[in-house]
Amino acid sequence: MSEPAEPRRVVLVVGSGRSGTSTMAGTLRTLGLHVPQPEVAADATNPKGFGEPQWLVDTHDDLLKRSGVQVSDARPRAWLDAGKVSADHAVRERVSDWLADQLGQADELVLKDPRAAWFLGLWRAAAERNGATTSYVTMLRPVTEVVGSKQKYYDARQGGVTRTAAWINMMLGTERATRGEQRAFVRYADMLADWTVPVFALGESFDLHAVKTAMAVDIAAVHRFIDPSLRRVTLTWDDVQVPTALRELAEETWQALDGLAEPGGDTPEAHAVCDQLREAYGEMYDEAEAFAASSVLAARREGVRQGRAEAQQPSGGALDRVPHRVRAMVPPTARRTLRKALGRER
Template structure:
């Protein structure tokens, strides 16, 4: 019986995950169909199963977590959501169906890192070996690419850059922790573009992927056509991205630790990642404390808006429920005194009642 294998391509979006998934697919691994359709942000395709993307989108919504979420506690929320029996059975059933189509699967979705425990358990139930490829790309290029292709966030470009930089740190450090102790590899996006044969064939040996190890010349030629060095269309530095010094320093050190994992996945480097994860959580908690007044104000504003909407759904004020023809019979002076009494006095720029 052919051994079953599931390769999960994980890491932050815009890190080369689509290029890796597309390469493995071209060499013979099966991407469950249908796939997400290519668009201007990724013209060569995403390599993402539509079912997987829809599932993750649903689970993130139930968890109140964003795809790029900077909150350390978001991992607890997604873990709770994906831990119910019905969800586990649902994923296991789908994965079993896909493994009947192809014994070696590649599953890629930037949202997948939030639910690796769910997928690992499903693969175990299907008697399949799980492997993880984490794509590495400098944080400035990732954030710059997201700014370019996904637009700005918040009040301005700096706010968007800060949010995305924090989310990158959170995503990458927790992905490292979630895959620790598993069959895994870290691949630099730059290495993939420079000479894809070296990292990809190394993966084939490390993960014992029959599709990669027995690739035909025609498949290799197809990958050469698929991978275009110009895919690295965004190359930004901190000079192009405005973030606070402390966050930039933490992001830089996180990149250094992850980059080292590509060639030195040892306990010492993993401990470095643990220290960075603790430092990030502390820095995020401090930022939350600074912003507490803003959060409280936003909650009050949202609560007031909800009360207004509830009043409108109940039919509005008593005056608004009185037919216009009847209200028109009330003298203007009396209407003005009545509005003033109930706190609904019209401004000078408003029209007549």
């Protein structure tokens, strides 16, 4: 492979959905970085646009289905499940080939999709294969605002507890996955207050030619693009009802991540705090999973009874209709017992 004329750079905008990732991606696009086309169309939840390549979203959706992971997944083991899919040779080839096509159109790309956090190793490998440097921008927004925004605009079947737990898992996992790489943490509030400060700092630290050479017309276009009124949900813990222990852990996680956005805040000491919080979350989740086992088994048995009443269909039935996130909470021995009861043991 011949060396490209200009340095190739891939900026991944990561972080929980509803954290300002679209604002960051749209800003970098307006300043000249390339967002692969076509993009996901704007809608009422994001009237300024998502800044997400449709191919990226479709591919990540496929990989999430294959791994049994949700976009916002509270399970610590979801990182392992997603990683197994990322290691698939055919997947790596497909992603690398697509990225090669995009880098053939522009030397500086911005890739944004909240689903991407589960597959950062996959994208890092694809970029390296194409002679590109990867950088990561993690957008930060208080967990209460993220949860409140998701409750307002997304599927209401997920409650505040699940969304809060998933935020902790996603954000701490993303911090760990980008550690040691070229990265930055940017507060959504700082983008709305004066986007030029964090974005031009990114241009210098990531050596982004488009940002460093932005013209006055480009800067004016970003000023028109960023609308502070779009921060339409501002909640506190008084508005989000979750168990005290989960609230305290979420608040500690927010404080630790917020500190990473401070100049000089991305330190080994800060990393150690994040490691401790991630371990504490894993222990909390294990305890909650153990408490819920009886309810999960009861729901599964009810599904089995309903399936038998409907029809004797060994190849499908009620067991398949139990959501993966529920099935994953049942011990393997119990799953085998239920499969035998349905005649599905192989």
